[in-house]
Amino acid sequence: MALLLWSFLSSIALFFGLASAAQLEAYRGRCPAPATPDPGPTAEEEREPLVGAVGSAIITSVRGLIELVRRLRSSKDQMP
Known part of the structure; x- marks a missing residue:
């Protein structure tokens, strides 16, 4: 360590x-x-995963899946 x-x-x-x-x-x-101005992100960098609108959509869908799994687990726990 x-x-x-x-x-x-x-x-x-x-x-x-x-x-x-x-x-x-x-x-x-x-x-x-x-020495040279920052050109910003390239087109390839714009397509990186979890960036922009596509990334927000992925994150939202994953959060929805997590919530679904939690609901299924809680309903399974409530069954006798």
Whole structure:
């Protein structure tokens, strides 16, 4: 457990250090803005599961199925 915690904290420190170094480099180079603007998600990223309207429909149907299973189990428990 201690090894997992140590590796997790080490990775956080490494990424924080790299991010800080990148920010310092940009500040010293007097270029605080990104080199290229963020284009946003691609068409493939838009089709990722559980994103957007399709994801909401899936989540709603799964919640409905869970509720149905709960009702069936409770009615089965009430039978003598």
